Amino acid sequence: MRSKSILVVIILLVLSLPLTGALCKSQKSITSEPAALKVWLYDQDKKAFDDLVVDYQSDNSKVSFEFIEKSGDQATYEKELIDAIAAKNAPDIALIREDWVAKHYDKLTPLSPVEKQTADDLTKELRDVFVTAVGEKMIYDNKVYGLPLKMDTLALYYNANHFEEANLESAPKNWNEFVYDVKKLTKRDQFGNLTRSAAALGTSNNVDHSQDILYTLMIQNGTKIVSDDHKSATFNTSITKASGEIYYPGTNALDFYNSFASPAKETYTWNNSQPSSMRAFADGKVSMIFDYSYRQEEIYNLNPTFRFNIAPMPQIKDTSNPTTYPYFFSYAVTNNSAHSDVAWDFIKYLSRVSTSIKKDKAKEAYQNMDEGSAVFAGQPYIARTFYKSREPEQVDAIFQTVIKNVVAGQPLQAALDAASAEVTSILQVKG
Template sequence: MKKKNKKYLENKIIILFFAVFIALTLSGCGAPKETSYKVDLEIWGLFDDSDAFSKAIQEYKKRNSRVGAITYKKMPVDSYENDLRDALAIGKGPDIFLIHHTWLAKHLDKLEPAPLEMGTGNGEKAVFITPRKVQEYFADVVQKDFVNGSNVYALPLSVDSLALYYNKDILNQAGISRPPKTWEEFDSDVQKITKIDSFGNIILAGAAMGVSSDRPENLGGGKINRATDILTLLMMQAGTEMFDSERKMAKFSEFSSSDTGKDKFPGQMALEYYTKFSNLNSSQYTWNAQMHNSIDAFVEGKTAMTINYSWLIPRIQDKAPKLNFGIAPVPQNKDQNNKGINANFANYWGLAVSKSKIMATDEGQPATATNEQRITEAWRFLAYLTMGSEEISPFIGAASSEVAGYNPAEEYAEKQRKPAARRDLIEKQKEDLLLSPFAQGNLIARSWPEPDNLAVEKIFDEMIDDVVLRNEKSGEVIRQAQNSVNLLIKR
């Protein structure tokens, strides 16, 4: 009887042992975390050299054993979109790559959104990247450009918006104590500064405004760098609704809901305002199509003011290290009672993750990781770069004490001298003499869903040229431009 009881107890203990083992295995406790795979990541960029990310890559690999090599490739700008499209089509594209802020609708089928949840170090799942987080952490324009429904498709390291570059010496000599804050002040300053000789030649321009852009293919047009962006800014500040509520049709030649009773469309008024600076009969006449390129003219001291992005800073410093220039917030459309719309225009890029890729080794053998695991690791690293190590810490390994406070996005903004995309970093840049106008501009920056940014730029250039060079009526010209943009949308 005792032998039977002993045998019974032994069997019971064995059964209990296996039951506990199976329970622990299924729960993940006591088992090794998912480290059986390793993913190599390839990143495609455009404007930065590889050393811009070398420290971030080095520190990240210490904290995530699932990631092998992380390779950064600087791609040629001119062929980038075609190169990217071709590589993704055959499943051999990058894991992480730059997309222009206007490209989301055009390339949505190639992008994998960020996981809403992700596994943490303790085996549980937690909220990863959501539209609410993007709204909380980044400038508003990021949420509008890179969020579709409940999904986040890209995140930027930097956002760039327009600011006013001005020659301090020229403004001082004209008795102008500070750069203009409104377009009314801008008009007055342009009139004071502009010098025209007896033959009608512009000797000194008050500002680079009034004609089309300096695109290489725009041979017969003007020479204003980012002319179409300046015009778009003026439209937005005038209250123009660039597209309909469903973001499916352009409507910048029409009245907005708040414009009833006005004689002209706000978009038309903005076009007329911009082109008046190249109109011989205007008191603000200061530029024409025979002028030098706007950037060169500013560097050479032949124009007092120009509007552009932050990337122009190092070019000016390189070409004219002794030029006494300053940067101010772009003028706003405010009246004497300070009523009007605060707005800026953004032009920037975000990092996205490819939807699919052929997972194979260099020798053509199947990779140890699946496409789903690749996507997870790509987004994990992308979030580390853009959101910050503290925010992403639950989803990667613990940091050593020496790198616990390391912030890749902050380092990027400081070393590359670029305006920040994140609100906390924008706050820090407010004290930076050169970057603060752009950083603060990011807080009020807007954009619109251009169906093809390069094609829209060409349409807007033609709209300017139709008024300036062909003397066509602004109302008709802007309606033609709207129709052309809508044809792009329907393609």
Template sequence: MIKRISTLFLLFTLLITLGLGCNGSSEAERLANTPVTLTIWRVFDDDSTFTGLMTRYRALHPNVSFSYRELRYDEYQDELLQAFAEGTGPDIFSLHNTWIGQYKNLLLPMPETVTIPYSEERGSIKKEIVYTLVEDPTMSTRELETKFIDVVAGDVIRNYQATTRSAIEEKIYGLPLSVDTLVLFYNKDLLNAAGIAEPAITWNEFQDQVAKLTLIDRNNNILQAGAALGTSENVERSFDILSLLMMQNGTEMTGSRGTATFGTVTGDISPGMQAVTFYTDFANPLKQVYTWNDEQTNSFDAFVSGQAAYFFGYSYHLPLIEAVAEKLNYSTAPIPQIEGGQTVNYANYWVEGVAKATDHEDWAWDFILYATDEKNVTSYLSMAKRPTALRSLVNNQLDDEDLTVFASQLLTAKSWYQGNDAGVTEEAFAELIDNTISGKVELSRAIKDAQNKVNQTY
């Protein structure tokens, strides 16, 4: 009797297996032939940089098509929130690494597995399409920490609780295609004219060089800026520069409870206040390093027009410089560090996430995993000219003339959790800079006010 049951079970299993290969008879075939359109919203990259990834994914899954939309940065968040409110949001969307807390409730964390149909042609004489439904594991938090550079895990891994009664667990809320780092752009002609053979390596050297490079007339007008920094509104990414200085100086940006602590005074010393003073001194006419003020043009414009010797920027500035100042004799160098201090660089990047409202959860996450995989992401990085987010590709980019400086800083790049409204946090830093320069508010009060404003968003 037992033998007969075993035989029947074996026959049943065989029929089920064969059935998967029969036309029109399997769930795998149905899913493989069901049209799916993944809507993707991103900023800065047009669809040409993404075409290769989408085309190759379609070759594996012909039923999947893509609707790709590039939006302007200044309209992106408004368009995104309106679309989600109206139920017309994308399946996959980019968000800045500092926005994840703000958009967490609109994001679908990565599941443990995705179930995807595959088709394969079999048979030498009689060709037959065989369909299989494969449940693939995605990526654990430990795998993410192994594959991606350190800064990524701290940004994309967040606590998740399915219900109020569920245990809290860590989930991945997105994956980056690349990670940019803040570097020093310098005008080689201006440095040569000042007798400076190499760009500064330390901040002490940087201060000395800025003093040599700055030209001021008798009326105290700045004719040539040694560096474009010290103020808020007319310095691109002034928030990033000040954050970097704070972290390099040992400022604890957030505490154990997750709230902002950059304004905390330890004894008689406040690393955060020291960083603010260092930064704003470049806009203080009473200081030897005075080189910039709020009457100057935008820092990028000053650099490309030859009015500023140093400019702080990212890899995305490279094509912008080539577009408006093709003949500018410039290069890039690593960000200066505090002499004898721990090397700290600043990360700025975008993450690809899946909308909670998507109807194609498995397909969306499968595509993100595919796009960010080492074998596939290289085409995007080459086309977009961006630094990698993967550890395994860092050494390759060290040999890339355009990206070597950016790539050299990836392993020491950091960011910090800026609350649930990164825009408010940036405004708080801008006010901190402005209040310090004007002297209307004592620095100790100004930095506390900024800290309190940030904490209101947590």
């Protein structure tokens, strides 16, 4: 499941040294009065918290815990949480997805600065301590609304047998190599019909996380998806290069993504008639997909004997700004909590014993990154995201529609212009 591995990481790192500052400063005996905390876990085993609670209670004997396991689809979990908050029956602590902060900040209690610290000091501390994507998502209106313990990222999954058959010795490190590999791996029959695809790219209906892949390409290409004031979408606009050339980075990224599903392009390797990217990969019908770490279990369940490897997200050749896209949940305190200071102290304790997305540790993991599980340890250091409005699901749907419309024949710039107008409307109406 998506979040269960977080707990293993925490337990293994329980002896990590604490950081200093408001975010990770755990006070001994945070309260002299009894404080009962209710914690909602999403896709996590509450037994994994047993040792952590014992350790925390050694300094905070007045604090007790009730862990409640939640599962199911994310929309159902989100609705249950919001309904509980409205009914004044919410947990003290709950897991929230990274793009729910802007959507539900008014239902949460932010972390308070300590001593003489200002709000600016606190947000700076978070940005200094954690990898960049944490600050991009957990800070809203200059306040800190949650702390994650782990971060997932998009990476390249590839079929080891297919690569060996094509005499490809390693996974592509940049998009130039990726295009070369696509041409080598794609197979067609005598009529030019695809018999095996090289990569699941170009469409939206059968490519898992298609919008996240497009976001990654846009950010890698220097696209500012939303304006700094969060009032307008800018992914359809141009930039002027040092040479004076007018360039549309968002349009270029969309064109590249679409090229793998365009029969007129030499990179054509995927179309709407294919099964889902995950199913096709597990069945050996496609050589490469882009996905998150939690999908490994699903692949093994679909095909227990399948030989696949995981490599870092390809980058623009010779880039100085490597990027991939993140996905994570954070621990947050609901505004129903009567013990918000205690709840935040426990979250800071969890953060103290988990170092995987602290900037210094993530940088070290990134510098030593190879393939396999090391990819997901190192890539949080380069993860980047953007402000997705208070209606993130609507924004995702708009980008999925952009991809669909371009596949259907709509001109690239027209598709992005229409999408930009829709996202801008959401930003101006919803925020």
